[in-house]
Amino acid sequence: MRNRIAFLALYGLCWTLLFQFFRIVFFLYHYQKALEIAPSLWASSAFHGLRMDISFASYLLLIPTLAMLFTTRSTSWYQRFMLIYSGIMAFVIVLLVVTDLELFRAWGFRIDGTSLHYLETPREAFASMGAAPVVPLLLLVAVLWALSARLLQIIVRRCTSRFTRIPLYLSIPVFPALAAMLIIPIRGGLQLAPMNESAVYFSDKSFANYAAVNVAWNFMASVFNNTYSQKNPFIYFEGQKDADMVGSLYPAPEQHEQVISREKPVNLIIIIWESFTAKVAGSLGGLPEVTPQFNRLSSEGLLFTQIYASGNRSDKGMVSILSGYPAQPTHSIIKIPKKTRSLPSLPGALHDRGWYTSFYYGGETEFANMKSYFLQQHFDRIIDRNDFDEKDMNSKWGAHDHVVLNRVINDLDRQKQPFFTTVFTLSSHEPFEVPVPTAIPGNDSEHLFLNAHHYTDEAIGDFIKTAKTKPWWDNTLIVILADHGHPLPDLHRPKPSEFHIPMLWLGGALTRAPGQVTTLSSQTDLAATLLAQFNVPAGEFRWSSDILSKNKVPFAYFAFNNGLGWMRPDGFLVRDNIGGNITERQGALGSQEPDLARAYLQASFSDYVKR
Template identity: 45%
Template sequence: MRNRFAFQSWYFLFWLVFFVAAKAIFLGYHTAKTAALAWSTVRGIFGYGLQLDASTAAYLCIIPFLLLLGGNLAGSRFPTDRLIRFYTAVMGVVVSVLTVADLELYRAWGFRLDTTPLQYLDSPAEMVASAGSAPLGLLGGIFGGLLVLGWVLYTKIVGRLPTLPAGFGRARAALVSLLLLALLVVPLRGGLQQIPINQSDVYFSSQPFANHAAVNVPWNVLNSLLLKNSGPNPYHFMPDSTAQRLVKQLYAAPATANLSNYNILRTPRPNVLFIILESFTAKFVGSTGGEQGVTPNLDSLARTGVLFTNVYASGDRSQKGLVALLSGYPNQPTGSIIKVPRKTEKLPHLARSFKQAGYRSAYYYGGELAFANMKSYLVAAGYDQLTERADFAPQDQNSKWGAHDHVLFNRILTDLSQKKPPGQPFFLTAFTLSSHEPFEIPIPKKFPGTSETALFRNSIYYTDWALGRFLRQASRQPWWENTLVVLVADHGHPLPDNSANESPAKFHIPLVLAGGALRPEARGRTITAFGAQTDVATTLLTQLGLPSNDYTWGRDLLRPGGNSFAFYNFNDGFGMLSPAGAVTYDHVARRVISRDAGVPDAQVRQGQAYQQVSFEDYLRK
């Protein structure tokens, strides 16, 4: 006979088994795609997918566990069993509807069910058209089968709620129920790790279908409901044709340009070492007008490389900077496209562009790639190798984020010394983290003080120290003479000086090109044209003579002439900079926040047009 206190565990198991069965039905429905997978990949779908399945099961358990808690306090008069059965029946129908709808929508659209169908509620004709070719009889049969399966599983696994054991008081029973309720926190967030669970945790394969199949549909729908930016476009300032014309003018190539000394590389296919520096605000970089002495190594590289003095981050978070830098794609005023894997899968990516040119690729990060859904984005990009926190020894990590920067760079040097095949060029992306809060560093402080600004300043100094140490060792390697180094920040920072959220100073970042692959005559050049992170990919690919047509939101910052501007997003607003000055705009208030004296009305309109067109593009991904 089952114990009343095992009921909650059995109830959780019921939902878990149901979701595993639903996953099997999804794979069976898409037989052709499933047949193309190796058995190990199919096993991975269930193994990795179990994390989101458990999280969803935990969410569905909250109300029944609360009902059981109330029933234990109220006694036999409280209809606990009937209420739990009613709730389970309702949720079983809802989950079954979502599961069946997802089967056909995935076939038609290529992504798992989310809130996208809600966009068609005001267009029933489109909804009917979308379902016109669906095998309604088969789907109806699957729906009925899911309901029967749910009833059988509930009967066999959960069954009737047992009564309280004789002599076991209500208070003690309620305490047990409360403890089991509290334990749901673990599967809810996907475990005890620092970063709560997201789609990245189930993205494990280079085959998109396998990653999609591992996702739990109810979880995906709920997650999508909690995310904004589903449409319609709230940033509509002018007719679409006008906005598109203004944006096209911004990206118009100069009719004539002096292209002497345009190519800065002395080799056609250099290795590319793309280093993204966490929070490296220009306010701490002497070569970009910031404090002197904080980044001596970066400043030295700026004097012997190519320095861009007016580059701005496209957003204010790491995940936004990654997409802007590696895909040349603009940010959104709220949220980030990286949270929506089905959209990021449609973006171009430098790793993919270089792979098509015969490069091998690797991504190094000392932290957890699951953070902010980065892993799904990187897996879809097709990197040959991903290195993250779990690949480093615990003693080499700080207390919060992961491996210290000098440890990360040491790992890169070791791996590059063993690179295979030796003649193949590499595209290597490295993302530092030590200059992120809480600013813990493994070397003595350079600057005095215990304020947050002082800690931040010292962390920037440490990362610069680790960078200099790494590049000095790299310069003695045989691959160095054929290597281009790209140094750029993921975003800026309010510190020092506590820049306002929308302030251009907060978004001003360094960009330096260095390395043995530079032409001697290119060394020491300074580019003063305004640009954004979205321009870096286009600039890099153009220098290598590789196609950049897919990077439609980027400009070549090394090409003389053309428009000089930078656009960035902060939460519910944008900034637009040009040689005339800067303007910032608040989307909620629908007004300009700040505007330099020389900024014309046309620049405000250009910023509005850029926001309108770029967000419309996001919605259509």
């Protein structure tokens, strides 16, 4: 009996030490971020993360402990079982650990259950890996698995070989009791609240908190919570206080500035530029040579200089743009058709008033469940990779941007007017491959990212140049904006720079150009702003406000995985929703602003839950 209990204790300790070793691997892989925090925080991350490591190690002990019940007469089968069990668990956990290394670099948060949605479209999921060092990562998986499995096998072989027969009357009460006792470390102790992410968050430095998280625990908790939880986890105020506070941000619109012609119905083209961050737009203070065409066009059209994306993924940005709906930090409404069915949308509002609506994308619209949303929102026609010739499938994602934009130009020549056309680019998505000679040399992710934007910039510039020659140009408004920003390029700017995106209005229907709009606004405000210009009621778009209204309240909210940003003209804050810490703050924000940010999160998530 003593040998069996000693084995279980040693086996759990081994897993705990492995989790600490994987944390060291995380620090080494992200050494640049690790060097930005104090070395004392490295040790603090390991210390605070220990409870979560023990918690998941205890989960892994449940099956071996219960299986011990059946070793009273024979133990050889148990050794074989534990060798197989250990090998499988080691492989799964190592795969999560290594995948998380690269996803954290790209997304800025630890892997969770949301990543499973992208496996529904494996072609696109594989394409996203194109910029990652796949071969070194696979080699790392093999090395870490070999080390982990070997260590576990040594413990299993040496300990189980010492097992002797024990009476059944001892086995029956002891091992179920031990399994039951594992509930204590699984829940993180005897405290009231069970183990959760906030239990390991300890710092106002986000990277230190992320490093403390056990990736396997985080992934499994996310899968189960996203599947079964229908509650709002962000409750800070009682009653209707959150709704009342948020309501003050959306006053009834008053007189607005009319910047497009109303002589007859205006055609609308929205070009949603994948990952287009203000950091690569010289006209917005970004790198000057990456998007020369956009910089030139900025001096011709109406440039909105203070627009912030609502979320950090395409599926969230699409809903923010077309439905004026804010992103959620832990969920994506586009994944749940029964919820998106209740959303208003630009294509729906214009379709009902006679506009012919179409959507163009060179990849698979099934990616991230976007197609179901498009079909619900009254697009008359959806063009995706299935509508292009095989010779045009010249990237891992599908058809490159110049191919799609040329298709749009040709189709619009025959299109019934007025039309509303949405174009979603893809070439500036990972793996950042382009079908033209390299303009910005460099093989690292940052230079590939910049080069891809240079290509898309040229493709859009050519599209606008050709559009100016068309008879429909004089009666058309073209809006260029991003689906979301991006961590790249790393210019060592505060977190909000990742969400600062360009928005430019062009076209013959534009009556105010050239010019700039400097009002601080959100991506979600596009819907109400456009509908006001078209004299279409926007009352259903409760999370969208007219940027050009005289009484527009200047603010922007953005959400990322378990965090939020709150922008005001006099400053900003970035909040970690798990630990409740303000991780970044700048300017002279009023004392009420942190509460207003939390109220917005609570109210918007409550709206999401109710839909």
